[in-house]
Amino acid sequence: MEIVKPQWKKPPPSANDVVSTLPLYRSAPPLEVRLEDFELYAIDRLRVLKGVSDGLSRGKRPEEMEKLVNDLWKANMRHPLPSEVTNKDIISHFVLRLVYCRTEELRKWFLSNEIALFRYRFRLLSPEAQRLLMAEFDLPYKPVTTAEFEGVKEKLHLVARSTGQLKPTASDAIFYKVPFEEVPELVAGRRVFICKGYAYVAMNQVVSLVVTQFRGLLSKALVLTNRKWTSTIREEEKDRLTPIVETLCTSYLGPDYSQPKEFAEVSIKDIDQVAKSSFPLCMRHLFEKLREDHHLKHGGRMQLGLFLKGVGLKLDDALAFWKAEFSQKVGAERFDKEYAYSIRHNYGREGKRTDYTPYSCQKIISSTPGVGDHHGCPYRHFSEENLRAALSRMGVNSGALENVMDKVRNRHYQLACTLTFESIHGLSYDAGINHPNQYFSDSQKFFKSKNNPSGQGEPLDARSPI
Amino acid sequence: MDRDESENGREDMLIDGQKQGNVSVPREFNVNYLKLYYAKLFPYADMFKWMSYGNDGKHPACDQSYFGRREFSFTLENDIYLRYQSFNNVLQLENSIKEKCPFKIDIGPVYSVDPAKKNAYAQSGDNVFTPVERELIFDIDITDYDDVRYCCSGADVCLECWPLMTVAIKVIDTALRDDFGFNHILWVYSGRRGVHCWVCDGKARRLTNEQRAAVADYFRVYKGNENSSKKVSLTGPALHPFLVRSYSEVLERFFETKLLPSQNIFSTEDRYEKILEMIPDKTATSELRGKWQTKKGSKEDINVVRWEQLKNTLQSGKYKAQGLRRCVEEIVFSFTYPRLDMEVSRHMNHLLKAPFCVHPKTGHVCVPIDPNHCDEFDPTAVPTLLQLFEELNIGGTRAEDDNEWDRTSLGQPISFFRSSFLQPLLKSCKEEMESSYKAKLQQSKSPLSW
Numbered sequence: 001m002e003i004v005k006p007q008w009k010k011p012p013p014s015a016n017d018v019v020s021t022l023p024l025y026r027s028a029p030p031l032e033v034r035l036e037d038f039e040l041y042a043i044d045r046l047r048v049l050k051g052v053s054d055g056l057s058r059g060k061r062p063e064e065m066e067k068l069v070n071d072l073w074k075a076n077m078r079h080p081l082p083s084e085v086t087n088k089d090i091i092s093h094f095v096l097r098l099v100y101c102r103t104e105e106l107r108k109w110f111l112s113n114e115i116a117l118f119r120y121r122f123r124l125l126s127p128e129a130q131r132l133l134m135a136e137f138d139l140p141y142k143p144v145t146t147a148e149f150e151g152v153k154e155k156l157h158l159v160a161r162s163t164g165q166l167k168p169t170a171s172d173a174i175f176y177k178v179p180f181e182e183v184p185e186l187v188a189g190r191r192v193f194i195c196k197g198y199a200y201v202a203m204n205q206v207v208s209l210v211v212t213q214f215r216g217l218l219s220k221a222l223v224l225t226n227r228k229w230t231s232t233i234r235e236e237e238k239d240r241l242t243p244i245v246e247t248l249c250t251s252y253l254g255p256d257y258s259q260p261k262e263f264a265e266v267s268i269k270d271i272d273q274v275a276k277s278s279f280p281l282c283m284r285h286l287f288e289k290l291r292e293d294h295h296l297k298h299g300g301r302m303q304l305g306l307f308l309k310g311v312g313l314k315l316d317d318a319l320a321f322w323k324a325e326f327s328q329k330v331g332a333e334r335f336d337k338e339y340a341y342s343i344r345h346n347y348g349r350e351g352k353r354t355d356y357t358p359y360s361c362q363k364i365i366s367s368t369p370g371v372g373d374h375h376g377c378p379y380r381h382f383s384e385e386n387l388r389a390a391l392s393r394m395g396v397n398s399g400a401l402e403n404v405m406d407k408v409r410n411r412h413y414q415l416a417c418t419l420t421f422e423s424i425h426g427l428s429y430d431a432g433i434n435h436p437n438q439y440f441s442d443s444q445k446f447f448k449s450k451n452n453p454s455g456q457g458e459p460l461d462a463r464s465p466i
Numbered sequence: 467m468d469r470d471e472s473e474n475g476r477e478d479m480l481i482d483g484q485k486q487g488n489v490s491v492p493r494e495f496n497v498n499y500l501k502l503y504y505a506k507l508f509p510y511a512d513m514f515k516w517m518s519y520g521n522d523g524k525h526p527a528c529d530q531s532y533f534g535r536r537e538f539s540f541t542l543e544n545d546i547y548l549r550y551q552s553f554n555n556v557l558q559l560e561n562s563i564k565e566k567c568p569f570k571i572d573i574g575p576v577y578s579v580d581p582a583k584k585n586a587y588a589q590s591g592d593n594v595f596t597p598v599e600r601e602l603i604f605d606i607d608i609t610d611y612d613d614v615r616y617c618c619s620g621a622d623v624c625l626e627c628w629p630l631m632t633v634a635i636k637v638i639d640t641a642l643r644d645d646f647g648f649n650h651i652l653w654v655y656s657g658r659r660g661v662h663c664w665v666c667d668g669k670a671r672r673l674t675n676e677q678r679a680a681v682a683d684y685f686r687v688y689k690g691n692e693n694s695s696k697k698v699s700l701t702g703p704a705l706h707p708f709l710v711r712s713y714s715e716v717l718e719r720f721f722e723t724k725l726l727p728s729q730n731i732f733s734t735e736d737r738y739e740k741i742l743e744m745i746p747d748k749t750a751t752s753e754l755r756g757k758w759q760t761k762k763g764s765k766e767d768i769n770v771v772r773w774e775q776l777k778n779t780l781q782s783g784k785y786k787a788q789g790l791r792r793c794v795e796e797i798v799f800s801f802t803y804p805r806l807d808m809e810v811s812r813h814m815n816h817l818l819k820a821p822f823c824v825h826p827k828t829g830h831v832c833v834p835i836d837p838n839h840c841d842e843f844d845p846t847a848v849p850t851l852l853q854l855f856e857e858l859n860i861g862g863t864r865a866e867d868d869n870e871w872d873r874t875s876l877g878q879p880i881s882f883f884r885s886s887f888l889q890p891l892l893k894s895c896k897e898e899m900e901s902s903y904k905a906k907l908q909q910s911k912s913p914l915s916w
Contacts, residue, residue, distance in 0.1 A: 161704035180646060181673060184680030190706040194684075197647025197669070337545050368689075368808060371610045 022121050022133060025093050033091050039244050044076040045092035049113040056116055057362045059411035069120035099248045101225040106249055111219055119211050134206060137213045144175040152193065156200055159193045174203040183208045266312045268321055278443035280417060280436045281378045281390060282364060283307050289374045294329040299367065299375040303359055305346050310358035310437040315347045360435045361414050379413040396423045494829025494850040503851060504564050506858060506870045509822055509880055514556035516888055520895030527903035537574030537581040539817055540566055550581040569826045572817035575600035597814040602670040602678060605810040606634045607660035614801045616729050623659045623845060626728050631661050632840045633720050634804035637712045638663060638685065639837040645708060650891040653835040655848055657825025661835060662818055666891055668898055675813050682811040687803050698799040700792055713795060717802045725801060732772035744800065745793050750785055824851050833879035849875040
């Protein structure tokens, strides 16, 4: 892809117009792009990806995601020239590839949202276009023969029924037999019949096959792009593209809360008080359980420990804090021997010495607490009864409580948390909770400005995208 | 999650729920016995053969660096933790173990480069130090069943609750073989309160983290945590064939014939209330509660009687329409379905204790379990260090022969390990190597390839 200043050249007509509604982005197009478009297209696509990411973290159902993707795409990726629509798609993808290739964290974010985008765009295609795209991947799988189908028919029906689908009739009973590792998401959800290492993938599930292929392509490409970026592009483009690339990603991922900023310190003596006033429910629960049981299992120690680090608890204080609790249960000596390491580790003082970042809502919501665990997102992992009790202990009034439960039922866990925040602080909060440390710092800001009515306090962190 | 943390998590999860101050060393275990064990009994050559997967041969396709890129990690007597140990041959492995006398040996993944030199590679910028192969592993721990066993809790295990592990082996082993098509599967007693599973097929060792997670999720039915009462949720109008098979071939019979009477799960109000909580229909639960609150003298086991009543009620025409039938299955699954430690299986670089280690708290050797005869496995009868020590002494100081263990009760476990796991595994490694080598030769002969 050539990046040029204003002169605009018409791109050559695309060779395969039929499939081009959903490109595979195999190689950068031989197009010339104006510098303004370089940035504008990328921002438009980022809006789409951010919307996809929000949709996923709210636990939207596939049908809802389909609609969301369709709406986002229509709203952001239009172009006055019909011939430019596909180019805009391709160009914006390649620009963001450059933007998001540079760290593991960025690659992960980009990969998962581009894949979700691809998945739902694929689902929106006509069957004809889907088949063409499959052909483009050149998948080596043949449909299961009628004889073989007869042999496993019963099992296939059972799987179809277990996933709430209609019984596959003979006419649409096209199944592909593929190694199970090619369709991990179907395996994980027990949505396919698996026998001797092979998964029987129904025609309406091929999206998973295609997505696996696409993921493979993109993930390899990102690593290559990164290599190119560090070896040549960054230096060559340091006056032109590099500054654009480097600012494009930060506006969207938001702060990672690894370094406490606003309230640089929280000391042990204040911790109970701030826990009561400003911890989100997930952390309050862990905190109270720790005080009560003098113990937390690994998942809980990680979730709470990193949060406290983000809140501003210094390493020495953190050690003292955890020790005070754990030693009541296991004794001080065992604490020093067995638990202190992982606390220092969280602060980057042991092992590979990475300064770990506190968990985001998305990570907490997708965790899987088991027996004896107290971590996770209460809005998702508590039973309704326990959640109601916990919320009323927090001081959520009964009117707001019903609204929160309503969000929970629709699996909008972060919205439920946002409503809780609003109810407790008595204000409207448009930013939406995405991170427990965001909840904490905005809560603290609120109390500061309340105690300091001269209005000198900072405004709430209503972070708007870009 | 980062590996360092989670192994650490595993580390201290092992001590979760265990009483403090338990410093007294059991009679079955002490350092001197352990030294003797490492000197005379530990099967170094077999471990090396296994972990080499055929790469220790003379075949041109052998990767001589393979074994040397495997991470071992030792936990020494004073909880000193040595990670990223690596060895180029069996002698190095043997000498290091004899010298350091680790209380615990963990096995990690095969990395892209020698893990002992990982820091040197870290300097080079590009992240070349990364796991490339790892057995697919499972860890099942009886402490995760504390809410369904009344005989023991925490680290304790007895013959009443051990069958829960047997059931787990049966369910998982069958699915690994029949569904996923794996053949080289090793089950090992963890030495105290659980079992480990190593799936060693080439295809299993090369699974990505995402694919491992998918297999683990395929097995995941149990979703309970401390803050929700419903532990198992089976939705949809039918069950997946894997669940149907597990239920009809293993779980149902085990629940009704073994667990029900041995754990007395309906015998008191506390206990049956926990089961009634899993039924979402108030009329049905109060109907059952009414029957159970008045005690009637009966010759039959009260648990069996109440279970039959529950089944009849939920499966009667009155409630059938509301889908309460599924509740019966949910209850059986809640009590008996395997509870895997998901994190262990999900990532390539999770460490797992090596077979034939000795558990320092019990002195039990981590011996293989035959999945085809797992009903006969008795965790309390597993050889201990003390026992092996005595058996060696009885034999006296005979001339050194290389099969010391044949004189001890370790002989049977080791010969089982060889005949039913190691030999078939090495045979298929050899075949796999041969065929991939041939394919490569073919390719390089093809005129188009240049």
